[in-house]
Amino acid sequence: MNIEVSKLKKVYGKKEALKDINLHLSGNKIIGLLGKNGAGKTTFMRILAGHFRQSKGDIQINEQPVFNNYEQTKDICFIMESNNFYEKFSVQEILTISSKFYPNWDESYANKLLDIFQLNAKQKIKTLSKGMYSALGIIIGLSSNAPITIFDEPYIGLDASNRSTFYDLLLQSYQQNPRLIILSTHLIDEVSKLFEEVIIFHEGSVMLHELSEELEKKHAIIKGRKEEIDQYIKNRHVIHESTILGQKTAVLFDEEKIDDERFEVSKLNLQELFVYLTKERMREIVHSN
Amino acid sequence: MSDRLKDDQPIFQQIAELIETNIIDGDLHANDKVPSTNEFAKHFQINPATAAKGINLLVSQEIIYKKRGVGMFVTEQAKEIILQKRKSHFYEQYMRPLLEEADRIQVHKDQLITWIKKGGKV
Incomplete structure (x- = not known):
């Protein structure tokens, strides 16, 4: 699978939900799509899944357009946090419809998952609890075996135990049938170790697209005496800084290696890095006051 | 572990x-x-x-x-390769922080040596 996105733009009335998205995704991997609320993640995923058209620019999968093109959409399974299923159907009816839509559908696996999440096939969608509704989305997403499987916050209402089950199943399913999986979530701490690649959307643009291990190399926390740190970080890309008791901690981005005996060097986890990167703008505002 | x-x-x-x-x-x-x-x-x-x-x-x-x-x-x-590698990192990883802390809290070298002799099998 090869996804090529260039100069993609989506406008709702006067609001630009997507400004200028350029992305190239390929191969079988699990990709994390992160961003604050309103960053444009869901809009992007919906365009990718062919739900609606972009305002401008281009999006192609294997050199084919997606919108209104069953040849492409049959290969994409997109699970949103809500509004996935017609409320009057039963769980079984949803499974049957999905089995007809997705060519690689695995029925016995779907039934096994139904059992794991303790869903009753006869139950109507509208009577499902939030957690059960999310579980059904996960069951469809995993059983579809779609070459491009996209989960957008798929676990609203799902408890920690069932979320952990989801991560186990996701990995297992990915190992048995490697494919391109995009997972968008705010629970970064829980899933960061699953990602091979990370994309961060910020205000309708791609702020960052990196291999997880590169991201790890590309930043550093340095700690030391305030005056020394201040001098060192001058003209460098600082995404966070804080001082206490004469000791200063600064987080630097776009740094390769810091080899300075005076400083203690360590790393952030993905969630912290995400927070500092996306808060940057706000910090500028706070500082200019 | x-x-x-x-x-x-x-x-x-x-x-x-x-x-x-x-x-x-x-x-x-x-x-x-x-x-x-x-x-x-x-x-x-x-x-x-x-x-x-x-x-x-x-x-x-x-x-x-x-x-x-x-x-x-x-x-x-x-096993031989790992032992070699770990030994070469031992000073940086374990001794240096130990000596730094000892310095900071004014633990004398003799005291350190006494403690080292007390424990460990080697």
Whole structure:
């Protein structure tokens, strides 16, 4: 699978939900799509899944357009946090419809998952609890075996135990049938170790697209005496800084290696890095006051 | 041995160190089979590519070797290589922080030596 996105733009009335998205995704991997609320993640995923058209620019999968093109959409399974299923159907009816839509559908696996999440096939969608509704989305997403499987916050209402089950199943399913999986979530701490690649959307643009291990190399926390740190970080890309008791901690981005005996060097986890990167703008505002 | 991965160190490195420690502790012997990428991924809930990177790091250092279609195994000289490597890092990783803290709280060298003589098997 090869996804090529260039100069993609989506406008709702006067609001630009997507400004200028350029992305190239390929191969079988699990990709994390992160961003604050309103960053444009869901809009992007919906365009990718062919739900609606972009305002401008281009999006192609294997050199084919997606919108209104069953040849492409049959290969994409997109699970949103809500509004996935017609409320009057039963769980079984949803499974049957999905089995007809997705060519690689695995029925016995779907039934096994139904059992794991303790869903009753006869139950109507509208009577499902939030957690059960999310579980059904996960069951469809995993059983579809779609070459491009996209989960957008798929676990609203799902408890920690069932979320952990989801991560186990996701990995297992990915190992048995490697494919391109995009997972968008705010629970970064829980899933960061699953990602091979990370994309961060910020205000309708791609702020960052990196291999997880590169991201790890590309930043550093340095700690030391305030005056020394201040001098060192001058003209460098600082995404966070804080001082206490004469000791200063600064987080630097776009740094390769810091080899300075005076400083203690360590790393952030993905969630912290995400927070500092996306808060940057706000910090500028706070500082200019 | 802790079963949890730490946040402040690359995961692939922790996977590699885990295997190494097993080898020097004698839990894994020469020509023993090392768990597969998928087993590590499942156990730690991590991306298989990350686990593979840790394993490949050890392959490049000739600590484990690949048998096509069969799996990964501990080499004959694995233990020796790891001991060499760990010894060369010992001062930086353990002695330096120890001496720094001793300095800071004014623990005298003689005291350190007494403590060292008291414990340890070597």
